[in-house]
Amino acid sequence: MMYDLIIKGGNVVFIEGVKKADIGITDGKIAAIAEVLEADSLQTIDAEGQYVMPGMIDTHVHICEPGRTVWEGFETGTKALAAGGTTSYVDMPLNALPATINRNSLLLKKETAIGKNYIDYAFYGGLIPSNLDKLTELSEEGVVAFKCFMSSCGSDIPEDFTNVDDYTLYMGMKKLAELGHMLSIHAENAIVTDRMAEEMIKNGKLTAADYVASRPIIAEVDAVKRALYFAEKTGCKLHFVHISSAEAVEVIEQAKQEGQDVTLESCPHYFTITTEEFEKIGPVAKCSPPLRDKEEQEKLWQKLIEGKLDMLTSDHSPCPPEMKKSASNNMFEVWGGVTGCQNNVDLMFDEAVLKRNVSVADFVRMISYNPSKRFHLSAKGEIAISKDADIILLDPNQSYVVKKEDLYYRHQHSPYIGRKINCRVTKTLVRGNVVFDVNQGIVGDPIGKLVTYKQKLECAAF
Incomplete structure (x- = not known):
């Protein structure tokens, strides 16, 4: 099977715990999860040694x-x-x-x-x-x-x-x-x-x-x-x-x-x-x-x-x-x-x-x-088949110091400037599209979509 993207070899965080797995993504959705995906893809991300989380x-x-x-x-x-x-x-x-x-x-x-x-x-x-x-x-x-x-x-x-x-x-x-x-x-x-x-x-x-x-x-x-x-x-x-x-x-x-x-x-x-x-x-x-x-x-x-x-x-x-x-x-x-x-x-x-x-x-x-x-964002929030491929990679072995010049805010002030953090987000994907890479910075054009909720009394108690 051909996927748009495969994230390979990461420590995938599921609701029940962490397992090493590959994730196949098609049309912005999680299409497959397996210990090893023997398939072709247009793009592959190596996640070895990193946590792969929603x-x-x-x-x-x-x-x-x-x-x-x-x-x-x-x-x-x-x-x-x-x-x-x-x-x-x-x-x-x-x-x-x-x-x-x-x-x-x-x-x-x-x-x-x-x-x-x-x-x-x-x-x-x-x-x-x-x-x-x-x-x-x-x-x-x-x-x-x-x-x-x-x-x-x-x-x-x-x-x-x-x-x-x-x-x-x-x-x-x-x-x-x-x-x-x-x-x-x-x-x-x-x-x-x-x-x-x-x-x-x-x-x-x-x-x-x-x-x-x-x-x-x-x-x-x-x-x-x-x-x-x-x-x-x-x-x-x-x-x-x-x-x-x-x-x-x-x-x-x-x-x-x-x-x-x-x-x-x-x-x-x-x-x-x-x-x-x-x-x-x-x-x-x-x-x-x-x-x-x-x-x-x-x-x-x-x-x-x-x-x-x-x-x-x-x-x-x-x-x-x-x-x-x-x-x-x-x-x-x-x-x-x-x-x-x-x-x-x-x-x-x-x-x-x-x-x-x-x-x-x-x-x-x-x-x-x-x-x-x-908050009724039912397509999001977990690594599971058919959910939006909203995924981040986090390296628990990479540390860095928060610097003013690395902040994307309109005004680059924060109480965390100068603080050492002992892990790092290395990639952010929204519906299967890389929007941030630790080496490249922000990637591509804005792709965010509005999510609405209009159904009265649809959801059970939390």
Whole structure:
């Protein structure tokens, strides 16, 4: 049989474990898997000594086009994602202008994205106080999930994103339950964090440590509990984004055990940068929820090792460098968001698999399989016959140091610059097409396709 491509001799990561195998690819799909494929192909990739894994599905990415393309656009953002081993992503409804909060803004987003993405993509719809009557039309246009903020966010700019109040959260959950959609939540108590920030600033406490202290774990846990209660009463499916504390993980785990349809994610920066390191690195490491101290970070690692984290995502939230500066050295004034999606896979593989003995199969569940199931990306997420050939090669014996000049972001700043990573993504394939090669860089033109979800109540609970 003739294949378009055969990936030969790699350590292939399946859901059940790792086996050495060849993979045959035809028309962008995985067509054959065997210990040895005795067949012809137009192209062969030698994967000897490398892991062959499904590409990461990053379900938490902020591409700021249209409206704030100067922060990050589809082209630069997806180059970075591809170089980091991500083959699909879900774009958040902010920080573009207009925010993705109604049919017209989503259609504009779709149109703007055409021909610019190097990897496949899907879109979130937003839930804000003014768009409860727009949720149905966003669903009709194929968003894969909805997103809201319980913490304060947004600006005075028309059509920017804003946080929900309790009425909007409750009524929004009722409507999304009817539509069969999931709501992803940034969970922090806005009253607590806003008032604590005011007090810090009033008293001249403006350092990184002061910023962290203004967003305590209690604010995250309280918001998680409130959202879970609303979801229990409405029947809404929930997903908690960028969880930063072990206590919040346990609250969510308890809700799962009691039968609620809920999942959670966390991000590399919560596992690799502490509050103390934040003070040394500076504003490029500011995010919300904030980074935690070493003791809390170790507790979060334990929850990951115990299998209580469903997904790893980047929360790639880029901005121009001037937004990461403050003339008065006021950490509260600088933009809160980490530019980091190019180092999702290698950084966490190094830290989780190589250093802490998390199984490669469990790692792949967090970066690929679980996101594909939860976000209805049914053609993706695993190495299996008929699935999209979204595949990455990772060399566990190749180390490198993250350098500014190697980053594909529109603005080349990252808290990981200067960090040594003890493995490396060497190839990224999207539907059988090589889009990144460690020696060649980005390969070819943008080939990313939009993935939509339009079938009400199609999928069972996670």
